[in-house]
Amino acid sequence: MKRLTGLLLLAVILLILPFLFPDNYYVTVVGVTALLHAVLAVSLNLLMGYAGQISLGHAAFFGIGAYTSAILTTRYGWDPWAAIMAGLALTGLVSFLVSRPILRLKGHYLAMATLGLGIIINIILVQGEQLTGGPDGLGGIPTLSLFGWAIDTDLRWYWAMGATMLGVVWLALNIIDSRSGRALRALHGSEVAAEMMGINTTAAKTGVFVLAALIASLAGALFCHQQSFISPDSFSFFFSIELVTMVVLGGMASTYGAVFGALILTFLPELLVVFEDFEVMIFGAILMLMMIFLPQGLFVGLQSFALRWLSRRRAAALHTAGD
Amino acid sequence: MALLEVEALTKSFGGVTAIADLGFEVPEGLVYSVIGPNGAGKTTLFNMLSGIYRPDEGSIRFMDQGVVVGRQPHQVAALGISRTFQNLQMFFNMSVLDNVMVGCHLRTRTGLFSAALRLPRIKREEMLSRQWAQEALAICNLDKFIGQEAGSLPYGVLKRLEIARALAVQPRLLLMDEPAAGLNDTETLEMRKLIRRICDSGITVLLVEHNMGLVMQVSDRVLVLDYGSRLAEGTPVEIQNDRRVIEAYLGGEVRYAL
Numbered sequence: 001m002k003r004l005t006g007l008l009l010l011a012v013i014l015l016i017l018p019f020l021f022p023d024n025y026y027v028t029v030v031g032v033t034a035l036l037h038a039v040l041a042v043s044l045n046l047l048m049g050y051a052g053q054i055s056l057g058h059a060a061f062f063g064i065g066a067y068t069s070a071i072l073t074t075r076y077g078w079d080p081w082a083a084i085m086a087g088l089a090l091t092g093l094v095s096f097l098v099s100r101p102i103l104r105l106k107g108h109y110l111a112m113a114t115l116g117l118g119i120i121i122n123i124i125l126v127q128g129e130q131l132t133g134g135p136d137g138l139g140g141i142p143t144l145s146l147f148g149w150a151i152d153t154d155l156r157w158y159w160a161m162g163a164t165m166l167g168v169v170w171l172a173l174n175i176i177d178s179r180s181g182r183a184l185r186a187l188h189g190s191e192v193a194a195e196m197m198g199i200n201t202t203a204a205k206t207g208v209f210v211l212a213a214l215i216a217s218l219a220g221a222l223f224c225h226q227q228s229f230i231s232p233d234s235f236s237f238f239f240s241i242e243l244v245t246m247v248v249l250g251g252m253a254s255t256y257g258a259v260f261g262a263l264i265l266t267f268l269p270e271l272l273v274v275f276e277d278f279e280v281m282i283f284g285a286i287l288m289l290m291m292i293f294l295p296q297g298l299f300v301g302l303q304s305f306a307l308r309w310l311s312r313r314r315a316a317a318l319h320t321a322g323d
Numbered sequence: 324m325a326l327l328e329v330e331a332l333t334k335s336f337g338g339v340t341a342i343a344d345l346g347f348e349v350p351e352g353l354v355y356s357v358i359g360p361n362g363a364g365k366t367t368l369f370n371m372l373s374g375i376y377r378p379d380e381g382s383i384r385f386m387d388q389g390v391v392v393g394r395q396p397h398q399v400a401a402l403g404i405s406r407t408f409q410n411l412q413m414f415f416n417m418s419v420l421d422n423v424m425v426g427c428h429l430r431t432r433t434g435l436f437s438a439a440l441r442l443p444r445i446k447r448e449e450m451l452s453r454q455w456a457q458e459a460l461a462i463c464n465l466d467k468f469i470g471q472e473a474g475s476l477p478y479g480v481l482k483r484l485e486i487a488r489a490l491a492v493q494p495r496l497l498l499m500d501e502p503a504a505g506l507n508d509t510e511t512l513e514m515r516k517l518i519r520r521i522c523d524s525g526i527t528v529l530l531v532e533h534n535m536g537l538v539m540q541v542s543d544r545v546l547v548l549d550y551g552s553r554l555a556e557g558t559p560v561e562i563q564n565d566r567r568v569i570e571a572y573l574g575g576e577v578r579y580a581l
Contacts, residue, residue, distance in 0.1 A: 171439045178438035178445055179431050179452070182417070186425045189414030195396035196373060196406055197492060198429035207435050253416065 003177065006256050007169055014162045018155060026270070028154035032226065034266035035161040036219055038259045039168045041246040043215035045258035046172055048247055050181065051208045052188030053103060054111050057118025058243050061213040063125055063235030064091045065220030070141045070230055071131055080144050084221040088214055095213035096206065103205040118240050125232040137231030144225045157226050164222060165259070168215055172255045175211075184208055185253070249290060251297020260299040324387065326351040326496060326527050327372075332381035334367055334551075341367040342551040345381070349496070349529055354522045356530040356538045359548030360572070365531040366409060368548075369498050372529070373406050374399035386495065401429055405494035407485040409501045409531075415474040419465065422473050422484060423456035426491025430455065459491040462524075463517060479510045486517065496527045503534045515541050539563065547571070 021027050044058045068087035072078040078086070102113045125132050132138060144151045144160070151160050175181045186194040187201045194201050224230045242265065250261025268286065272279045294301030325348035332345040341364045349355045357365050370376040372383060374396040383391035389402040405426075414422050431448045438445055460466055463483040468476060473484065482502055489497055502518070503511045511534060518541050522528050532538050538545060539559040547554040547568050555565045562568055 174441040174445075175435065175438050177449075179428060179433055179448065180435045180438045182421055182425050183428060185417050185421070186414045189416045190412040192375065192396070193408065193412035193414065193488075194425070195375075196400055196412075197425050197488065198397050198400035199425070200395070200397045211435060211439075 004170070004173065007166065007173065010169065010256075010259070011166055014166070018158060023155075026267070028158045030267060030270050032154065032157050032161045034263050035158070035165045036223055036226075037243075037246060037262035037266050038165050039161075039219045040216055040243050041250065041258040041262040042165075042168050042172050042255055043212040043219070044243050045247045045250075045252070045255060046175065046184070046215075047208050047212040048244070049252040049254065049258065050176060050188065051184040051205060053205060053209065054107075054244070055114040055209075055212075056111050056237070056240050056244065057114035057116070057121070058212070058216055059235045059237070059240040060118045060121035061091050061095060061216040062220040062223070062239070063121055063232070064094060065217030066224040066230050066235065067125060067132055067138070067220075068217075069221040070138050070224040073142055073225075074138060074140050075131070080142055080225055084218070087221050088217050091213050091217035092210055095210045099206045099209040100202075103202070103209060115237065115240075118237050122232055122236050125235060132232070135232060137229055139229040141224050141228045141230070143228065144222075151225075161222065161226070164218070169255055169259065171215075176255065180204070180207070188253075245287070249287065249298055251300030251303075254297065254300050254303075257297050257299035261297070264298065324351070325349060326386060327529070328382075328384040329372075330382045330384075332368070332371065332383065333379045334364075334371060334376060335379060340551055342371070342378070345548070345552055347546050347553065347556060349527060350544075351495075351527050352522070352525065353543035354518060354528045354530060354541050356532060356542040356545045357548060358532065358535070358538055358545060359554070363548040364551035365548060366500060367551075369406065369500050369529075369531060372399075372498060373404060400492060400494075403493075403495035404498065405489040405492040405496075406498035407482075407489050407500055407502060409504065411478075411481050411485060413473050413481055413484065415472075417473055419460070419468045419471050419473055419476070419484060420453070420456055423459050423488050423491050424452045426459065426488040427452040427455050429492060456487075456491055459487045462490060462520065463487040464513070479506050482506065482510075482514070483517065486521075490521065490526070494526060496529060497521060498529045498531075500531050501533060502530070503532055503537050511537055 017027050017031070040058065040062060044055065047053050047055055065087040068090050069080065069083040072083035072086055073080050098117060102110065102117065105113050126135050128134070151157055183194065183199045183204045186197065186199060187204055191201055246261035246265045247258050248261070249265060250259065251257030269279065269283055272282055275282050290298055327349040329348070330346045332342055333340070334342045345368070357368065359365055367376065371378050372391060374391060374394050378392055385391055385402050385404060391399055391402070414425060431452055433445055433448050457469070460469060463486055465480065465483055465487055468480060473481070476484065486499070486502065499518070503514050506514060515537055518528055518530065530538070530542065542559050544557065545559055545562045546556045547562060549571050554571055555562060555568050557565070
């Protein structure tokens with residue numbers, strides 16, 4: 001299956017890393033965050049990269065998933081899995097209700113509307129103190145267990161998050177490579193032509209918006225059970241922007257690009273800690289240089305670079321053989 | 324029985340009347356052309372026929388039962404009307420094959436859910452779509468571009484690619500908005516043959532075109548628009564000898580260049 005070679009490669013790398021570097025902070029701690037970010041970036045990329053609908057409020061759905069699960073388990077004693085399902089249901093409902101009015105908008109206006117949505121949800125999390133704990137956050141969230149196997153160590157979370165990430169990448173690859181995926185890319189290319197091909201563009205946009213929100217919500221639920229403590233800071237406007245940056249940095253309309261962008265943007269700040277006070281400045285400079293020299297995104301750019309290099313080498317080999 | 328019946332169609336934009344009380348019938352199986360000077364309302368007419376604009380008044384009936392007015396473009400497409408655009412509306416972010424496979428949207432059924440889980444029927448549907456797209460590409464002599472990105476192709480090829488995409492919909496009526504605009508003589512000749520081929524395969528063609536040579540050679544009937552209303556209608560020979568048409572285009576004062 002040529003279609004899924006990349007996914008297989010990703011799975012193998014994820015599988016061997018903990019054995020190469022046992023008990024490594026960068027694998028089982030930063031790694032889990034990176035995998036979580038990859039899930040979010042892949043979901044946002046479906047909406048933004050493929051369907052061309054920008055969202056500056058993706059953290060809102062991440063937050064709804066996290067807080068629903070956190071509140072139901074800590075305050076009402078729900079089983080974590082039931083709480084996650086409730087979070088998904090609530091996210092589905094909210095995203096469906098807001099999608100109709102919001103997705104009528106295009107370009108900058110859509111960006112503003114989604115930005116507004118993100119800020120409103122964040123304000124609710126901060127202000128709804130009785131339920132959400134307000135700015136102080138919410139603690140004591142139980143961890144998950146799967147078939148009696150408690151996910152209670154860093155390494156176990158690494159496996160759980162890795163499996164989730166691979167699953168989400170698989171879903172995204174499947175969708176893009178189908179009738180529905182082509183419809184999304186088509187409405188990105190030309191909405192009027194997509195309509196003329198019989199695509200109900202309103203329904204297609206709603207579908208991908210809700211799907212992206214559901215994936216973000218699932219990521220949020222896993223995040224809250226992994227962290228056992230959450231506060232509104234994790235679901236702010238700035239995190240939405242970070243997610244957009246991951247998608248753009250990796251390369252729009254490339255699922256592996258989104259994964260790549262998420263990994264880079266998670267690991268880079270960790271590695272730059274050695275520069276202390278200059279950390280943020282160097283981070284910004286690196287991002288700028290990447291976008292100047294690889295504007296189509298890091299992953300997509302490097303990929304086409306490698307392909308060009310290979311074909312040149314092949315051409316050169318043919319040339320020598322001809323002599 | 325006419326395939327398309329347009330009656331008393333009127334559309335104005337902020338006081339400027341683009342189409343005024345226009346009526347005509349397109350019989351099935353013909354190449355039916357609409358000509359007229361720039362601003363005569365041809366593209367406005369196409370946009371109403373395809374559901375992009377809603378007319379102020381009048382009716383559009385397709386195949387007797389399908390009422391076009393009030394439907395969204397994707398619903399009009401489902402009735403069996405497809406179109407190409409005057410200014411290219413390609414999906415430049417997709418490959419040639421994918422562009423045409425989008426045209427198979429209405430001939431396939433699977434949704435987001437079964438796609439996400441890659442159920443077995445997806446594979447079958449993908450194979451069918453690919454085959455249909457290849458057929459449509461072959462009709463337009465585009466086989467050799469199949470693996471390329473749409474964004475990398477020259478203009479003349481893109482013009483034909485739009486037609487291939489519209490054919491993949493398997494329409495009963497194909498609206499073509501200036502398919503020969505910007506083409507050189509060789510490409511125009513090829514376009515003429517293509518339009519004829521499409522018509523012979525049983526698809527009625529409604530053509531808007533400025534190249535009079537092409538229109539007169541390829542059309543079975545011609546409708547002449549002037550200021551949004553009907554000036555004349557008939558066979559190409561009748562139109563070429565119609566005094567009002569000659570006057571409008573060439574007479575007394577030359578109002579527009581052809």
